[in-house]
Amino acid sequence: MAPFFRHVIATFVGVTCTASAVTFTIPSQAHTGNYQYAPVDPAPVGISFEFFAFPSYLTNVTATTTCLSNWRDLTGVWPPIRIGGTTQDRALYDAQTSAYVVYTVANPADAPASLTFGSSFMTLAAKYGGSVVVGLNRGKNNIQNTISAAKAAVSAMGNLLAIELGNEPEYYPSNGQPIAAGSWTPAIDAASQNNWALSVGSALNRRDIIQAGNSNDSPPKWGAAELIATQNATVKQYIHDYAHHNYPGGTITSLMSHSGISRNLHVFDADVAAALKEGKQYIFGETNSVSGGGAASVSPSFGAALWTMDYVVRAAYSNISRTYFHHGTVGNCQYCFWGRNGIHGKRGVSHGP
Numbered sequence: 001m002a003p004f005f006r007h008v009i010a011t012f013v014g015v016t017c018t019a020s021a022v023t024f025t026i027p028s029q030a031h032t033g034n035y036q037y038a039p040v041d042p043a044p045v046g047i048s049f050e051f052f053a054f055p056s057y058l059t060n061v062t063a064t065t066t067c068l069s070n071w072r073d074l075t076g077v078w079p080p081i082r083i084g085g086t087t088q089d090r091a092l093y094d095a096q097t098s099a100y101v102v103y104t105v106a107n108p109a110d111a112p113a114s115l116t117f118g119s120s121f122m123t124l125a126a127k128y129g130g131s132v133v134v135g136l137n138r139g140k141n142n143i144q145n146t147i148s149a150a151k152a153a154v155s156a157m158g159n160l161l162a163i164e165l166g167n168e169p170e171y172y173p174s175n176g177q178p179i180a181a182g183s184w185t186p187a188i189d190a191a192s193q194n195n196w197a198l199s200v201g202s203a204l205n206r207r208d209i210i211q212a213g214n215s216n217d218s219p220p221k222w223g224a225a226e227l228i229a230t231q232n233a234t235v236k237q238y239i240h241d242y243a244h245h246n247y248p249g250g251t252i253t254s255l256m257s258h259s260g261i262s263r264n265l266h267v268f269d270a271d272v273a274a275a276l277k278e279g280k281q282y283i284f285g286e287t288n289s290v291s292g293g294g295a296a297s298v299s300p301s302f303g304a305a306l307w308t309m310d311y312v313v314r315a316a317y318s319n320i321s322r323t324y325f326h327h328g329t330v331g332n333c334q335y336c337f338w339g340r341n342g343i344h345g346k347r348g349v350s351h352g353p
């Protein structure tokens with residue numbers, strides 16, 4: 001944490017000074033100078049990979065390893081990664097296949113409507129030097145399949161930090177997910193999350209293993225406080241942390257507003273406090289500038305890069321322990337930090353938005 005922060009805050013202060021001639025004294029040691037410090041990670045900036053695209057990022061996109069190891073050089077640790085997204089709820093585990101993932105798409109820019117994955121998916125994730133969160137399926141309502149996948153993850157991955165049970169469950173009805181057939185509300189989802197956390201956690205015989213929540217719709221309707229209020233001690237023992245997704249959207253100008261960033265993050269204050277009260281971390285399991293892969297006129301720009309820098313520091317100050325920046329379909333992703341053909345921030349800097 002220390003090296004990362006020294007670098008980023010120094011850069012940030014440089015930018016701030018130029019703009020408004022404000023100076024800050026940066027304490028040389030933590031817990032001095034009357035600042036309140038958040039319980040953040042050594043490397044609070046992480047990367048999220050869309051589930052089906054993860055093997056391709058790791059095996060077919062050379063910039064992945066280069067960029068991740070550049071982050072490691074900056075912070076001293078490999079950045080945390082999370083594998084998940086909409087396609088985690090379209091994926092089923094197939095213990096028989098030797099392939100990482102099996103799917104077909106009409107166009108390479110598309111995400112698959114369904115896919116299967118094998119145990120090699122987990123052994124690939126196990127090779128990563130940093131911590132990994134794996135997002136598994138709840139939407140298809142096939143808990144035995146998810147338990148098999150979770151067992152494969154636990155047995156293969158010494159670097160497994162947590163398992164998600166479903167992604168953005170508020171969209172299950174519109175996505176036609178079987179688990180939401182009938183009716184689906186925050187309360188029904190919470191009961192489902194709790195039952196699944198109990199069943200999967202006890203099948204694995206592992207406490208502190210589930211990354212719960214994972215909604216995108218704003219709290220308090222969907223969020224950690226709402227979910228925690230439904231959980232008893234038996235369920236809570238299986239929860240590792242509470243996660244939410246956050247895509248502020250807007251324009252380059254609105255993203256670059258520091259007060260806009262603060263306002264955006266204050267939406268999560270009660271949820272962060274609720275998670276910390278349980279002694280659990282609160283994180284952004286999936287985040288980036290504009291939802292749905294980003295916007296061509298906003299996301300691959302220098303202004304969005306400045307937003308990223310201010311946003312991650314401000315999020316850490318709000319006691320959000322990690323922020324995982326989402327990387328979607330390779331070749332169709334405006335907000336990705338990198339892709340098959342290069343580093344996106346660089347393109348934004350050279351050519352502008």
Ligand SMILES: *[C@@H]1O[C@H](CO)[C@@H](O)[C@H](O)[C@H]1NC(C)=O
Nearest residue numbers: 054055056057059060100101
């Ligand atoms: C990597 O690219 C090759 C060639 O395009 C393709 O056959 C293979 O399936 C890709 N691997 C993954 C994991 O996507």
Ligand SMILES: *[C@@H]1O[C@H](CO)[C@@H](O)[C@H](O)[C@H]1NC(C)=O
Nearest residue numbers: 191194195198232233234235
């Ligand atoms: C705790 O909650 C779960 C489901 O949310 C329920 O199955 C279990 O019986 C409850 N345990 C106790 C001790 O109340």
Ligand SMILES: *[C@@H]1O[C@H](CO)[C@@H](O)[C@H](O)[C@H]1NC(C)=O
Nearest residue numbers: 036037038039269317318319
């Ligand atoms: C973050 O946590 C610290 C320590 O628990 C607390 O003093 C501080 O008020 C929190 N910050 C915010 C913005 O909630």
